[in-house]
Amino acid sequence: MTRQIRVNGDPVPVAATTIAALLAEQGIDRTAKGVAVAVNGGVVRRAEWDETPVRDGDDIEIVRPFRGG
Amino acid sequence: MVAADDFEIAGRRFGSRLIMGSGGYPNQQVMLDALEASGTEVVTVSIRRVSLEGYSESMVDLIGSRYTLLPNTAGCESVRDAVLTAELAREALETDWVKLELIGDRETLMPDGIQLVEAAEQLVKSGFQVLPYCTDDPILCQRLVDVGSSAVMPLGSPIGSGMGICNPFNLEMIVRRSTVPVVCDAGIGTASDAAQALEIGCDAVMLNTAVSRSNDPVSMAAAMRRAVEAGRLAHRAGRIPRRRYAEPSSPQLGLIGS
Numbered sequence: 001m002t003r004q005i006r007v008n009g010d011p012v013p014v015a016a017t018t019i020a021a022l023l024a025e026q027g028i029d030r031t032a033k034g035v036a037v038a039v040n041g042g043v044v045r046r047a048e049w050d051e052t053p054v055r056d057g058d059d060i061e062i063v064r065p066f067r068g069g
Numbered sequence: 070m071v072a073a074d075d076f077e078i079a080g081r082r083f084g085s086r087l088i089m090g091s092g093g094y095p096n097q098q099v100m101l102d103a104l105e106a107s108g109t110e111v112v113t114v115s116i117r118r119v120s121l122e123g124y125s126e127s128m129v130d131l132i133g134s135r136y137t138l139l140p141n142t143a144g145c146e147s148v149r150d151a152v153l154t155a156e157l158a159r160e161a162l163e164t165d166w167v168k169l170e171l172i173g174d175r176e177t178l179m180p181d182g183i184q185l186v187e188a189a190e191q192l193v194k195s196g197f198q199v200l201p202y203c204t205d206d207p208i209l210c211q212r213l214v215d216v217g218s219s220a221v222m223p224l225g226s227p228i229g230s231g232m233g234i235c236n237p238f239n240l241e242m243i244v245r246r247s248t249v250p251v252v253c254d255a256g257i258g259t260a261s262d263a264a265q266a267l268e269i270g271c272d273a274v275m276l277n278t279a280v281s282r283s284n285d286p287v288s289m290a291a292a293m294r295r296a297v298e299a300g301r302l303a304h305r306a307g308r309i310p311r312r313r314y315a316e317p318s319s320p321q322l323g324l325i326g327s
Contacts, residue, residue: 008118028119033129035119036161041149043156061118063157065128067100068115068143069090069228069277 003056019049022060034064074305076272078250079166079198079219081137083110086267087297088139088252089290090277091128099286104136107280107290112136113168115143116158129162139200141168146181148188155192167192168222168275169201178228182209186216193217202254205239207246220249222275225266226256229278233262237269244270260289260296267300268308274300 002013007026016022019037023030030049037044038061044052054060075082089109094100104112114128128138140158145151148171155167171188173181180203189199198219203209205223213221223243226232233256234240244251250273253266257276266274274297283289 032127033133034127034161036116036157038153038157041153043153043160045160061153061157063116063154063161064119065114065138065140065158065161066117067091067093067128068117068141069092069113069275069281 003054005054005056005058005060007060008062014054016054018054019044019052019060022054023049023062026062028062032064036063037061038063074301076250078200078272083137083273085110085294085297086273086301087263087293088113088254088273088275089280090275091132092277093281094286095281097131100281101132103280103286103290104132105290106287106294108294110137111139113139113141113275113277114162116140116154116161133162137166138162138164139166139168140164141170141202143170145171146174147171148184148191151184151188152191152195155197156195159197165196166198166219167200169199171201180204180224182206182212185209186212189213189218190216200252205236205243207239207242210243210247210251214247214249218249220252220272221247222252222254224255225253225262228255230256231258231279232256233258234265234269237265240266240271241269257293260292263293264296264300264303267297268303270304273297 002015016025040059076086085108087107087109088111089107090113140162142151142154151171171181171185173179185201189201192199200220200222201213201218202222210221225234251271252273252275253271254275257263257279263274280286280289
């Protein structure tokens with residue numbers, strides 16, 4: 001069953017039920033250094049990615065460090 | 070000759086008083102070479118959404134083992150966004166240090182002092198070492214220190230402007246009153262600007278565009294390194310007082326023909 005969530009501001013249909021599964025579904029290597037995730041404005045720590053559910057309507061941010069001053 | 074002196078923020082010591090940004094270089098190799106030439110130990114990075122299409126190389130893998138990465142909240146315009154960005158940065162980089170940037174608008178890129186104090190206070194309470202990028206206002210700097218900031222980063226002039234230090238008197242006043250390190254940030258255009266920041270008494274200088282957008286970033290980075298060292302040495306040595314009239318440096322006695 002797919003649900004509609006927002007990932008980095010864009011509406012995305014997902015089948016994933018956890019953050020870990022969502023990252024896999026979006027092609028993001030969960031072991032890559034520097035990746036961080038927030039769900040509905042709160043950071044979800046890496047150790048909690050396997051257990052944290054993805055719910056219909058969730059607003060999810062996936063970020064990493066880039067160049068900048 | 071004065072002894073080499075380290076620079077300390079929130080209990081961490083650094084040999085270099087130059088903090089470098091990592092944005093806007095012509096390519097990755099030039100950035101790596103410029104950072105090396107600058108002698109810096111601390112490099113700022115931004116925190117951005119991953120692109121779901123393309124997946125570029127991680128800054129952590131690229132420079133994370135060689136430099137202390139200092140995440141910024143560049144571009145944030147609200148307390149909420151800045152605080153969340155800092156929290157994401159803490160998770161992403163496993164650091165509780167943040168260069169707090171909260172701009173008032175995208176045209177001037179000037180810091181929003183009112184929101185800045187509020188965000189700094191929240192982050193300090195959450196255990197962050199907060200280094201706020203702020204205007205060169207001694208009172209604002211004081212407020213930022215009052216809420217627990219670990220350093221203050223007053224601007225020399227607007228971000229990327231290369232205008233140098235537009236109000237050295239304000240910066241001097243901030244330095245004289247500050248109980249935390251003062252890092253002059255933004256507006257540096259060339260080496261003499263960086264030297265001036267240290268001469269005034271700033272503990273360090275942070276710059277990016279002056280190096281990354283110069284014609285030869287590696288040479289400019291080397292120039293900045295020397296400028297920061299020269300400025301610091303000059304500050305410690307103590308400049309002579311300014312006077313309005315000439316003062317001979319050769320002896321007055323024993324002139325021939327007198």
